[in-house]
Amino acid sequence: MLHEYSTRKEREEAWRMMAEGRNEEAKEMRHRNSTLKTNDTPDWDTINWAEVDDTRDLAKIVLSRVIEKLYVVRIQEPTVLVGVEEDVIWIQRKLMRARVEPEYSPEELMDVAYDFEDMIDDLMLRSPAKQRRIGNWERCLLIIRIHKKLILIKSKIPALPCLPIAIGACANHDNYFEERVWSDIFLIHDRSVANTIVSPVEQKVSALLAQEVIHPHTKKKVMRVLDKFRSLNDFLTGLQSVELDACGMVWMEELSHLALSAVTAIEDFINKKEQFTKSRMRPSRGFLFAFGKLKSEDKLSVEMDKMYAKIQNLSMHRPIEFSRQSQSRDTESTVRISPQPTTQEPKLASFNDDVHAMVKRLLTDDKSFRVIPIMGMEGIGKTTLAKLIFNNKDVLNHFPFGVWTSDGYEFHLRDKEKLMDSNLGQLGDVWNYHVELQRLKAFLIDKRSLIVLDDTHIPFLDHDDFDYSQISLPPNFRTRSDPHLLRLRGDEESWALFTHALKNSIPPELLKLKDKIVRRCGGLPLLIVKLAEAVSHKDATIEEWSTVLQQFHHDQQQLWSNTLYKIHEDLSLYMRRCLFYFTLFPKDFDIPARRLMALWVAEDLVQPEGENETPEDVAERCLNMLIAQGMVQVTKKKLNGNVKMMRLPDVLRQYWLSKAQQATFLGIHTDTRSELSLGTSRIRRLVDHLDKEDVSFDHIHGDYNTTSTSLPSYYEDVLSFMSFDTRKESKPGEDVRNFLRQSISSGCFLVLLVLDLENVFRPKLPEAIGKLSRLRYLGLRSTFLEILPSSISKLQNVQTLDMKHTSINTVPESIWKLQQLRHLYLSESYRSKLMLGQGTNFPTILQTLCGLFLDEETPVRDGLDRLLNIRKLGLTMSSKQQAMSFQLQAVVDWVLKLNQLQSLRLKSIDQNNQPWDLELKPLVSLVNLSYIYLLGRLRNPSVMSQFPYSLIDLTLSASGLVEDPMQSLDKLPNLRSLKLLAKSYLGKNMLCSFGGFPQLRVLKLWKLEQLEEWNVEKGALQALRDLEIRFCRSLKILPAELLHRTLLKIEVIPAQ
Template identity: 35%
Template sequence: MDVEAVVSIVIRKLTDLLIQEPIIFNNAIDEIELVRISLRQMQSFLIEAEDKKEHDEGVKKWVDQFLAVVYEVEDAIETFVLRKMYATRMGYFFIPKNLKADSDLCKKIEGIKDKIKNLDKSKTEMDQGEPLRIRQLTLHRSRSSYQDEGLTLNQQNNDSRYSVDEETDFIGFKKDKGKLVTMLTGSGRESGDYQKLPLISGKSTKEELTQKIHMILKEKRYLVVLDDLQTPDVWKKLLDAFPDTKNGSRVMLTTSNYRVALRADTRGEPHQLNPLNDVDTWELFLKKVRLPDNFQFSESDMFKLKRKIKRRCKGLPLAITVLGGLLSTKEVSYEVWLKVIEHPSWQLDSKQVQFSNVLALSYNDLPFHLRPCFLYLRLFPKDYDIPVRRLLRLWLAEGFVKQTSGMTPEDTVEIYLEELVKRSMIQISKRRKDGSPKTCRMLGVLHNDSNFLSKAQEIGLFHIYQLPEMGTPKHRVRRFADYVDTKEYPLRIQHLRSYLSFYIQKNDMPATEIDSFLSQVIGQGFGLLRVLDLERVYKPKLPNNMGKLFLLLRYLGLRWTFLDSLPDSVGELPYLETLDVKHTYISSLPSSIWKMKHLRHLCLNEIRLDMHSQKHGSSLTHLQTLWGLFVDNKTPVKDGLYRLINLRKLGLTCHLDAFQELDEWIARLASLQSLKIRSKNQNGQPWKLNLKPLSSLENLTHLYLLGSLPELHDRYEFPPKLTVLTLSVSKLEKDPMPILAQLPSLSVLRLLADSYTGKEMECPPGGFSMLRILKLWMLKDLEIWKVGEEALPILRELEIRCCDKLQELPDKLLSLRNIKEIVLTNMPQKFVDNVQAIKLEKKLIFPKTLQF
């Protein structure tokens, strides 16, 4: 099914081209349609052939030949379309050279058709021999694979699609935890209050890093954890960083290599984590499989399942997690689960856990359209935190996502991610305060599994430069990633579809080699590149002939590159879907941006768009994200921004004397989900923000407002589904808490600098029923804070920063049942001492963190 996924992507791209540009193909359109139909007809055989190729060299050769033909079709047609489009744009559509292009394509198509006939003949001969049988799981799905039922971890909030449960993965290690605490502290008690150390820039040299760490830790009692140490050499190089203070400081290493642990400290025996016992195995499994609350197996079936899961996973947490994620997608039935657990692909070994069996079973159960999405993560370096925003837009640009009726591509691709997370094939590494995923990664054990890299290489999905395991590509390189300098790249790259660079230069040296590499990609003709992702590559030099990527380029990612400008030819990319220049020094975009009729995500760095020369009334109507826009009195709102009606995310900085037109435009954005508005004056200082109530935006869940606001009078001034609210420099004189407390879905509230200028603040009784996170920053006049009975019932995190006049923390906050973390930052010592005194007086045992 891996090859079938690739074939489906190519056929889908070809179908889109035939629909979007039928006139380009002229006399060749019938021939191309025949090829497309032939490829689709052979897919049914392909499913069986792929399954059998593991055991039959002849079938394996046939599959490889078929894939090569598919790639040849893609290259021939896309190259032809590029040439025809360029000729059309230059006004040369009917010149003889262009007729020759038609003739050349027809000849190539004839050759391809002959190859397909030969493949079809080979298929018939194989059919006449031993019949191919589909060896696959026949499993029912009573629960849809694409339900919003809370993914790998728990549910924090009824409105949150993604959820978090900090307790989920910490199962079965209570004794280990106690022993480690004893080893680290000399007693069975846990450490008391702690202070986080400042982060250190990753741009430092090793010597500078060692010296900085040493200076920070000097004369302090510290605990340093070095996670996943693979070689003792790393430990030896870091020894000088940790001062020997003789004050009980500790350094803890974690490693999966016993010899590394022994060599790191020859004086003692390393502590080994044992497999989970039967009870803990079952508890972790149930958390991952997420049984319905009202479902129970019979006692007999439960006993058999426990025994079989124990036998398969042998107490290994990762194996239990992946198996639970797999079974979470199946019908909750003893018979169905048994088919998975007893699948013949398992190879039992009584002496060791065959974890690769669990991974292979979970991968083989993936729907074919999710397989390229999963394998694509292997392009990224190990332990690399991938921004979810970046990954989803890359999947879209690569053509991995099938169009779903009644849904936008953005909705569909989010479902893809949910499914992979639910199956524990992707790990969410960082979440936003509202529980939504911010970054993700491929689990280290999956990244290390050579089988997945082999699968990607076998189908020509991608190539990673100077990665020894990859070897020589079997097919032409189509997707390429580098972790080092690419100047000496030896392979042909004219047919490259995607280029992702993770080469972060030292000492802020501009990446000038990018220019020569991309010039090779474009070559003498036209580039076939769909994705150019240079995020965090410092000042990459882009070629001036970027316009030769005009037909296929879908994604241009330049975030955090600190570029000063873009080539003018960037404006000649009408099919671009994502343009990201956030965190750069780019101050303007060409007016031809309005010709990008397919643009869906535009991320800027406080740029004013040139709209006066804009005559394309239907342009940018597909735009979903517009972030980093600068709006002032020169910006035409009614004659410009009014045309952008499908926005879901809008972030802008404005300098306006009147907000009426802006209000009217925003009120029309019925699909808007996230809104950030910062009002500033000509000196860049916060300014008035006289917006009208936003209650008409029924889909808005995230709202950030910077600038002075009128007084709040009613909760209905806010959108009904608001879950995250941030106010900054609002200069509200009247206590906003009684009104904000009534918002039924509010989960995160941030009152930042000067958002409230009064002396007293009260959370009314029973208020803030859904609030989990509260931040109070730089409320310089606040003296008294009261919390009523049964207010803030599920508050989990509280941070108070630089509220210098606040006299005390309300007693009720320290005794709230659900609170996990209280952070006091730059607060007066008297205030901190008072909190400590209340804690001691009431004998409060903190299962929570109290930071000062």
């Protein structure tokens, strides 16, 4: 009830006056009733109406959700309303009415709505399914609790405080009566920046509410924060494909950080609660449990209050010009240019994989491959690839006739019999063009043909009367057909293309410029050819070529500007934040794919959509998308084709580095950042590049002692700390220890999610590291670390612990206290053993366990075999042969239960480190298994014919096979890489039969000393691209079938 107007009739009259524009009369009526104004009523002139409007919108969302929740209860569980239905319906009507009236205080209205939602949750406990789980006493208490809550809510509604009607806001009052569409509230958003920010908060709140009942007051505050994030969903969705200015990106980064803080705060509470629950089981711990739970809940309540205030502030200060900017984006700053033609044709070897993939699709009978678009950024080689395919021998045999159209008015006809390239027509006006189309139609109607459409269209191809396949070169990334996406070339492909385009031999002294040349071009074929043309006109000296490289920078920026434009047009905001992470690594640094994706996951930059999808799956798909769109350059691949190393091209890295700094993604070490930030000038992501100009250099490596009071001003809000101090001496390790110890003792790094010390020589981790309770990623790979601090078991939220290539040979049993652990990498070369006791509580969500050393004392049965979610498993087994027989059998039985297994690495060695017996059973049931590495003598060789069809990469070493393995393996339809290493095959003859190994691309034969004859039938190994033979002393002649394969690289290293 508005205190400014004594009756509802007067309030309605005031509304009518304002709707008619009679604001002064309405204001006079308010003054006449001012004597009725109470002390609780806010003063007209002191109200922040923008904040009220923002909170009112949130209140509408909360009310809509609660009313919908009750609607679902009434439909699905009507029996729970028996005895209280009248009161519940009364409250529902009052809230629905309050939802469309602007007079009530939105804060108080939300408070009532949350109370009502809590009561609805209690009503659900009265459902028949849940009533069976509780006793009579609990049922009575539940009824009493529900009635008390109903009385409280009914008393709050009439006492709701009201706001004065804002005269200046009356023109917009119709918005308050606009009904919100129900489907909008429960809409499942596409993966977007909105999803990546809001979804993690929703998941953690769901996990919290699934726990034992928390106090309604705390629950209310948590839901209020979640609802505030949800209220920004539509706004965040509108930011997709919008180029944000500096302030906009700062706002976005602040919101992302706040969401991450909410997630980690709830994680802390859940972990604390689990600890208290365990301690409750011990004698005399009941009081401590109650006190600890109360203290933890109070802390969560306080943090939720702080977060709500922060997100309210962010919501109030959100950029209001986004919608207009998205429609009128300034494209003048990104100049689009057309690629300049070049006289050089790229070397086929640079496009081997692409030609093979395209030819394979064209020659199949599958009609879904009838139209194949080639897509990629300008200058990446779309037209070049189309020409290579158009003139390919196999394609020529399959398609006797070919037509190439470009510019809409020009046709080129290729006739296999005449082997000619002649003009069918070069026409000047549209009428002649249509005449020529009819001639072309008549010519092709009874001929099998290949048609290349270069940014044009032929209407009659839309019908099924023609026997043709089509390659199209569309101008953008929008197509209905499954496209072939061209990527940037790798370093070796780039160098091959450069040397081919140069047409001259390169003096040995200039080979030292190789790395600089390939890095400068960033894998873009057009740039590579243009650079080759530029240096071909200069003297072959280091000075001349270096000068050309410096001058080439301008051309490079012009060509890359088109890619930047595509980023602004097509790349979502959350994908741009993933790109920001590349800038944390040093310039020209080859970034391991597994490392980058783990960092994305640790900071919640990627979110899974379904129950069967993991964050790692999303991260891999995100990376592949960036590669496919020409934004990330793959510099090294694994033999099975997966990405191993990559980097950003120089120009793109410079661009994203500036954007990341503007958005404060990195954190700027000067006070200038405060001009952009909404509330903090602290560093978010600390990276040690050994840069003496960086203020953090003195803190980490300086000789003076930084006062403990000054450190928090820099490092209190740091989310990740990465060090690239790769000096091979003791100082890097000591510097890390001192810096971490002093910072943690000063209250810094307490919200740290990532601690990545990969390649830092023997860092000494302080015991204080146990205080980093929110840490998710601890990277110690290749550090040769010798000991873990005992406090490591306190890192309850660690998801990835990477200790590969360390000097740790015994990992304490307390490591299993890390119940959130998903990826554990141990040091295989140092024989890392895990201490395991009876009844060890393993983290059931563990997906990766690599480098583990097993002996006869390691509990596998009724121990490790309880880990059933393993996707990647790597074990080394060694001890006394007799005692290990039982262990080998236990390992095999465990492996067969791992239905999610994708990678398996098993090594069996004796006490002298020599290959020993390896037990294995058929693995055909493991349908997700794609990688297998086996070292040891196979007791059951018949398993060679029972590998799963999903297998992509197989390595055998010391297997002791006496029968030709090729006869069993050649039927695996997806096998791409096969390595037969020393003593894997002991026979003299090997045969690859017709049609065998349809996908095999890499074949390595090492130290097969008994092999004398290898035959390859015609039609076998059709996809083979890389053949490597080493130290096969008895093999004198290579198969004739392989000697004339133009795309096959053969390397033979004879036995010494």
